[in-house]
Amino acid sequence: MQRIMDNITETTAYGEDIISLWQQAFGDSREDVLFFLNNCWNKSCVCLYDGVLCSMLFLVDCNIGGTEYKYIYAACTDKSSREKGCMTKLLEYCRSNYSHLVLIPADERLVDYYGKRNFNHKINIQNILFNECKEIKDYLLEGCSLAEPFALACEVE
Numbered sequence: 565m566q567r568i569m570d571n572i573t574e575t576t577a578y579g580e581d582i583i584s585l586w587q588q589a590f591g592d593s594r595e596d597v598l599f600f601l602n603n604c605w606n607k608s609c610v611c612l613y614d615g616v617l618c619s620m621l622f623l624v625d626c627n628i629g630g631t632e633y634k635y636i637y638a639a640c641t642d643k644s645s646r647e648k649g650c651m652t653k654l655l656e657y658c659r660s661n662y663s664h665l666v667l668i669p670a671d672e673r674l675v676d677y678y679g680k681r682n683f684n685h686k687i688n689i690q691n692i693l694f695n696e697c698k699e700i701k702d703y704l705l706e707g708c709s710l711a712e713p714f715a716l717a718c719e720v721e
Contacts, residue, residue, distance in 0.1 A: 571612065571613045571614060572610060572611065572612050572613075572653065572654065572657050573610070573611050573613065574608050574609070574610045574611075574623075574657075574661075575608060575609050575611060576607070576608050576609070578601045578609060581616065581617040582601075582609060582611070582617065582620060583597050583598070583601075584617075585617050585620055585640060585642055586620075586638055586640065588640075588642065588643065589638075589640030589641075589642075590638070590640065590707075599699075599703075600638075600700070600703060603696075603697060603699065603700050604622075604624060604696055604700045604703075604704075605695075605696065606624060606625035606694075606695055606696065607622050607623060607624045607625070607637075608622070608623050609621070609622050609623075610622075610623060610654050610657060610658060612650050612653060612654055614645070616642075617642065618641060618642050618645035618648075618650050619640065619641040619642065619645060619650035619651055619653075619654055620638070620639070620640060620654070621636050621637070621638060621639035621640070621651075621654055621655075621658070622636070622637040622638045622639075623635070623636060623637075623658065623662070624637055624694065624696070624704060625694075625695065626666065626692050626693060626694050626695075627692075627693045627695075628664075628666065628687060628691050628692055628693070628717070629691060631664055632664065633664040633665065633666045633692075633717070634658065634662045634664065634665050634666070635665075635666050635667065635692065635694070635704065636655075636658065636665060636666070636667035637667070637704055639651060639654070639667070652681060655681050655718075659682065659718060663719065664717070664718075664719055665683070665717065665718045665719075666687060666692065666715050666716065666717045666718075667683060667715065667716055668689060668705065668707075668708050668713055668714070668715050668716075669683075669708070669710070669716060670707055670708050670709060670710075671708075671709045671710065672710070675710075675716070678716050679716070681718075682718045683716035683717065683718045684716065684718075685716065685717040685718070685719060686714050686715070686716060686717075687714065687715040687716070687717050688714065688715070689705060689713055689714060689715050691715075692705075692715060
C-alpha cells in the first residue's frame with residue numbers, strides 16, 4: 565500500500581538529517597555538502613517528514629529573462645521511502661507556493677519523471693542567472709549526464 569505523507573516543512577536551518585540524506589542520495593562528501601550549505605546564500609530546503617526525513621529538495625533563487633524563479637536542486641528521497649509519492653508531494657507543495665519553478669534533470673529518466681509532473685517547458689541553461697558566487701553557480705549546474713543539458717520549467721497560472 566502506498567502512502568503519501570503530508571508533513572512538509574520549508575526551512576533555512578540545515579541539520580544532520582539533511583546532510584545524511586544528501587550523502588546517501590548523491591554520494592557527495594560531507595565537506596561538499598557543507599560547502600553548498602555554507603556558501604549558497606539564497607536557498608531554502610523543503611523537507612517531507614514521517615517521523616524522520618523522507619524526502620527533500622532545495623529551492624535556490626534565480627532569474628530567467630527578468631522573471632524570478634525557484635531553481636530545484638538536490639531533490640532526493642531516502643531509499644526506504646521511494647515509490648511512495650514523496651517527491652511528487654514536495655513538487656506539489658512547490659507548485660502551490662511558487663509560480664515559477666525550474667530544474668535541470670540529471671538524466672533521461674528524470675526528463676520523463678518531471679515531465680509527468682508539469683515540468684515541460686524547455687529552457688537553455690545559459691539563461692538561468694543566479695545571485696551566487698562562481699563556485700556555487702558551477703555547483704548548481706553540474707551533475708547532469710544528458711548529452712546536451714537543458715532546464716525544464718513549470719509555470720503555474
